[in-house]
Amino acid sequence: MPRKVDPEAHAAKRQHILDSAAVLFAARGYERTTTSQLCAQAGISLxxxxxxxxxxxxxxxxxxxxxxxxxxSLLEELAQDADPMEALLRFVSHLAEPAAEHPIVPHLVLEAMLQAHRDPEVRKVLEDAESHETHGLRRLLQRAAGSGDVDPELDVEEAASWISSLISALYLQAATQPEFDPATQRKHLIRSVRAFLRPPWTP
Amino acid sequence: MPRKVDPEAHAAKRQHILDSAAVLFAARGYERTTTSQLCAQAGISLxxxxxxxxxxxxxxxxxxxxxxxxxxSLLEELAQDADPMEALLRFVSHLAEPAAEHPIVPHLVLEAMLQAHRDPEVRKVLEDAESHETHGLRRLLQRAAGSGDVDPELDVEEAASWISSLISALYLQAATQPEFDPATQRKHLIRSVRAFLRPPWTP
DNA sequence: GTCTATATCTGGATAGAC
DNA sequence: GTCTATCCAGATATAGAC
Structure with a gap:
């Protein structure tokens, strides 16, 4: 028998604590979540x-x-997708997915965004995620720019940033207006992106 | 001479405290702003x-x-505007304006949104503002629905809600990515709204 | 590795002199 | 009306037994 079974147990428990904490941080925010609440939720002691x-x-x-x-990984896969516009929309859809699947994620994201501009460490973490997300968008957008679906007048960087904030809009709405079905919101998001990119005069 | 000059002085000082507090709440958030910081900023004592x-x-x-x-007041005015689509876009633009004019407003709004879902009183305040805003949007959208600029397939309530969240997107971006010019963002917002509403097959 | 007990600090709010 | 001094609750983090 192996001498150390601990590592797996350790990792499992650590994960359990992380999961419990995520719920609380999402529900009550960072500052208002106390260490004892975190312990209670995880069923452990201080x-x-x-x-x-x-x-x-x-x-x-x-x-x-x-x-x-x-x-x-998805980004790699999509980079070689045949239809550029299709790939772009799938990526957008992918980024929006967690908001629909796990109701707590939007709150967590917003919480992180606010904390980011007060705490350097949080900022760094968020910036890393955001930058590589926007970078992916830019690449896909660059490729899609060839097709007739994208207005040639648009500045790619600006457009990527705006699309990124459209996704954030979905997160915001999921967090603040739970009465709206995430699936419907996703539909609107895709419609918005497609319509935003399309040349004004029509394809 | 009047017997009581106090009321005005009182109101002025109260306003001064409010202004100072707004800056701090926006910069540091509600929880992390301490009463002594509020006092220091306003130049008063506890x-x-x-x-x-x-x-x-x-x-x-x-x-x-x-x-x-x-x-x-603006809403009243716009309700009788000749061009419904024009009126709608002006209203959207108006709602987005504070984000560009006062850099602290976006942070304040986001902070309020997060607090809203933890504190009933904050929630009520926000809901009141939000509801009469969305209500206005709905009315204007209802009128604009007649024109050819709006896809008849769209559900008015859903569309109003989504547009509202597009505006929030601008606030979010203003708060988290100050490197982007608010004027440009506003341009994108208007483009997004117009494009989102337009029928897919072209006007 | 896990617990209980506790140290230490900081926050919001109050009391009461001036 | 404005200040200083203070109370008290509750938070993070540590110490050390088991």
Whole structure:
């Protein structure tokens, strides 16, 4: 038998703490979530929490950074997609997906955005995610620019940034107006992006 | 000479405190802004603060509600505008204006949005503002629906809500990406709204 | 590794002199 | 009306037994 089964157990528990924390941070915000609430939610005690994380802030950062990788693979795949416009819209759709799947994500994202402009560490984490997201958008947009679906007058960088903020709009609405169906919102988002890019005079 | 010059002085000082507080709440958020910081910014002492406001939270609410009236008059005016689509776009532009004029407003709005879903009182304040804004949008959209500029397939309520969230998108971007010129963003917003509403097959 | 007990600090709010 | 001094609750983080 192996000498150390601990590592897996450790990782599992750590993940459990992360998941519990995400719920609370999303629901109550960073500042209003206390360490004892975090412990209660995870079913552990204060000492244990500090055994797994050096402090509340590091825990928060860990929550934010946990699933950051999965976007990259899709981006690679889409880069070689046949139809550029199709690829772009699929990427947008992908970025909007978490908002619909996990109701807590929008709140978490907004919370992070606000914290970002007060705390340098949070800012860095967010900027990294945002930049590589916008970078992906720009590349796809660049390619799509050849087709007749995109207004040649548009500045690519500006357009990418605006589309990025359209996605944020969906997150905002998901967070603040839960009465609207995420699927419908996604439909509107896609319609908006397509219509925004299209030349004014018609294809 | 009048017996009581106090009222004006009182109002002036109260306003001064409100203005100072707005800056801090926008920059640091509600929770991280301490009462002593509020006092320092306003150049007063703790006792004085509590003389003018019953507490930190009431001060925050007062900041949020202070300039809420001015939208109504414009709405009345626009309701009788000749060109419905033009009126709608002007209203949208008007709602987006504060984001460009006062750099702190976007942060304040976002802060309020997040607090709203944790604190019932904040929620009520925001809901009132939001509802009468969306209501205005709906009315204007209803009128514009007659013209050929609006896709008859669109659900008016859904569309109004989505446009509202497009405006929020501009606020979000203003708050998180100050490197982008607000005027340009406003241009994109108008383009987005117009394009979103237009029938897909072309006008 | 996990807990309990506790140290330390900071925040909002109050009391009461001037 | 304005200030200073202070109270008290609650937060993060640590110490150290088990």
């Amino acid at each position: 000492g244990t929490l500090y055994h797994y994380f050096p402090g509340k802030k590091q825990l928060f950062l860990a929550v934010l950074t946990q699933d950051e990788q999965q976007t990259r | 006792g004085t603060l509590y003389h003018y406001f019953p507490g930190k939270k009431q001060l925050f609410l007062a900041v949020l509600t202070q300039d809420e009236q001015q939208t109504r």
